[in-house]
Amino acid sequence: MAGFNLTPSDMSTFVLTGIPGLEDAHAWISIPFATCYIISLFGNFSVLFVVGKEQTLHQPMYLLLCMLVLTDLGISTCVVPKALCIFWFNLKGITLSGCLTQTAFLGVVSATHSAVLVAMAFDRYVAICNPLRYATILSNARIAKLGLVSLIRGIVYVLPVPLVLSRLPFCDNRIIPHTYCEGMAVAKISCGDLTFLRLYGLVMGLVLTGIDLLLIALSYCLIIRVIFGISSRKAHLKALNTCTAHIGVMLMSYTPYLFSNLTHRFGQDIAPHVHIILVNVYVLVPPMLNPIIYGVKAQELRDKMRKNICRM
Template structure:
């Protein structure tokens, strides 16, 4: 086991990821659901990408957005889980300083990309339900490509300063990160300088991205629900409400733990650290596992393709 005593230095070559503080003895047991979610996320998202690529009938806006979301989920989960499992299973707590900054960039940048894609998918559902006759003319392939590009560029550009701001500080207190991955504020709090620039910039980015995206998603689903309640068929209303409900559930699972994690670092000193760290992992693990089911298998075209695939193998 590594000795987690603080050391005095200025430029660390490595950081030490503790894992989940206070629950070190349970790391192996905690790793079981974490690893299971990662495996399901890999299988589900890779299968989603394969189906969308091979089935030409699925080459339309909703499934283009779904393929972008699947790719983002693969990047998000893979940027954290392998190293986390190394901590849990093999007590391999060290992470190179630059590898830590790289992990930090991928986690925060693609969290921003995922948020943008959730907005795009909500807008796609809005057009499909509220204005179905103009869906194909509004969401053309070029529009889908531009929306996807904007979501990607926004996430990358707004999050790129984070590792550079972290890199400029001296670390003369300790290199021990009380987390399972290199979360921005968890790392920058170890610096022995005035980190208010980091904190303010990070908070501004969170407000900009989450505030804008949640507002757009909320407006889209309000309009969708208004349209749904005006449908003449009760079965159609229930079916659409069921689909919207599952979408909203996944969206909440992504945003609520993410906001909880971000804001706890800044404003709360009373939340038990292990609760904070566990919830900080939820938005990186649970949505990538659920998205292929909620947006994929529950979609009639993908479900039909999967059933056909399994029936062919059985026969």
């Protein structure tokens, strides 16, 4: 760690080490990072292009998908380019303002992402349980308002964290054993009192994620009740098929997020590099797989994407 000593003029700079304990393997680790990011960019921009171009896809379901795509791009782009700079060029320095900006942006986008998943569950509930009023309840204007509310909620939730971090005194050791400026990782190198940040992060994280998961579970309980009330087996399968893409995306998003948060707060015996890898799975894998899942399960989107690819 001697190579990371900071001079007095560097005291406004933090050092991101990448994946602690695996520094010698950074070049190899960068390969799946870069591959996942390139696939994510191609898949998500393809969805945005096709939905934007095809008027028939200007429907609530696909507009919500575009919001999900934008949050996926935000999450991965906030983390991966800096991580690749660490892996490839050993550019480990980041200013305090840059660190806090990354922390705030990632938190806002992640919270918005969760809110969009709730809106998508509500969309499926209305489509299956109240199809005759679907266009009235979920107009495009209302979808835009839902997106705005989701963004504002994310900002309100995350804003206290960078504000408190900016006021904390930091020790001489400004080495962050991480690939990006994660809130608690930054707080741990502070010499100040972290009680508020620990309680706020734990309580608000559980409340926000708990409410979102509860609303999603409630939506699917109502959906399942309606599906079991349908006598036709074909109608059963059709109704379930409209939900499978969202269920797959939801599992891909929440599983690594919850697991990484729990290990971060309660898994003290877990090796640091294992935790960092788990956290990076959250920012790498869902953004890469989500457009693939929807491309496979949403027939109308799949057909439109195939048509546009064939034209190229």
